[in-house]
Amino acid sequence: MMATKPIAEILRQGKPDESVEIRGWVRTKRELKGFSFMEVNDGSFLANLQVVLNPELPDYENLLKRLSTGASVAVQGVLVASPGKGQRLELKASSVVIYGESDPETYPLQKKRHSFEFLRTIAHLRSRTNTLGAVFRVRNACAAAIHQFFQERGFLWVHTPIITASDCEGAGELFRVTNFNLEAIPQTDKDEIDYSQDFFGRPAYLTVSGQLEAEVMAMSFENVYTFGPTFRAENSNTSRHLAEFWMVEPEMAFCDLKGDQDLAEEFLKYIFKYVLEKCPEDLEFFNQRIDKSVLETADNIINNQFERISYSEAINLLIKADRQFEYPVEWGLDLQSEHERYLAEELFKKPVIVRDYPSKIKAFYMRLNEDEKTVAAMDVLVPKIGEIIGGAQREERLDVLSDRIEAQGLPKDDLWWYLDLRRYGTVPHAGFGLGFERTVQFMTGMANIRDVIPFPRTPLSAEF
């Protein structure tokens, strides 16, 4: 019985004379007079396995006709040292089974390079290309790294709800969740929508963050993290926005802003190192073909101590900067993308953590500092992307939190359970959020976020 092996395993550690079976999809075929070559890919590896097809194979002529790009095959044979350049091993086929043919007249993928715009229109086939294949392997490795990082440190993976009733995150527009018949929405006497008749008896939404619930869980397990889908209905049309994306949110009890920053830095270093070890060929490919600074970026993250400055220091540095910004720099105003990129890209040339932002420009749950003007927030800024992590020490004092909720005009009654956490056994705690796709973008150098998620959801686009 012949062992079926992933092509990655064969190319990494296969030996000549070994009998193997592979399965996969034909990437390309080259017919010569006496025999033919075909390259097969099974998604396990960036490179294809070259298969040699000799005329002695049963039904050779007909087989060659049917083995076009995209066809699915199983090949049995013997590994031999390749006399040609470009590969160590090749598979001398003794039997080829075609599972499904692929009409070359209509199969949209060519051997030639395609634009990412075009590939987005064939999202059901694009994962068979070199670049998207590499992206999804890196994405997988990155997800595995995230879990391993937290699991090694005793963090509990908590599953926070996808559907939420609280509209008080202030983080973008929400998608409504309802089972109303939209042709006939129940109304009250006052001609308002009667949510009491809706599925949850109140307005409900898709979550924009699992943070508040993660805080609940941190108050019983100390260290927790969420890793799941998040939804924003913002009409954002940029290369950095998705309506549906994945977010990682650790939350730590008995932790302050310093500990939060330490974890964020350690975390980024860990996942970059992990992916570099697991997918070296893929990252090398990105470095060569997509963005020639990919490896340098990884090295920069892994081997540099992140710069840490306060918001006030950041403002001073920006004022002193030897260049003009489009947007004004002034204490009290939020940092714009151009400011963040200047700090990380030009001034420090490495990741920068900015902390202690003015309270007025940050969320209600962030802890008020002694100066009463700033909050214990921190953003990790990286070259090229800007903000990749946003976090804070949370306000654990009931009275201060109540005041801030009221000051921001938020519905305090809806947050009764969140406030309860401060009534019963409150502790200092902190956490942060990391956009998963932006991280994969950063790692791979892919310019558009729609090309690092298999099935991107953006305004007017949800076909696949």
Added chain:
RNA sequence: UCCCCUGUAGCUCAGUGGUAGAGCGGUCGGCUGUUAACCGAUUGGUCGUAGGUUCGAAUCCCACCGGGGGAGCCA
């Protein structure tokens, strides 16, 4: 949501008022080890949609639709 660019063959694009083009792909043939194979031939079109200007529109004007980039918002 705002600003800019763009829509021509399966793909990437040229054509800017006078008969619709190239490269790649596909197909056929050739080639004793190819690997973005190579060489030769061949195939391929409602020029995004609908109006308008004009003797004549892919080309100029208007509207709509799609795609991309940027900004804002954010992760």
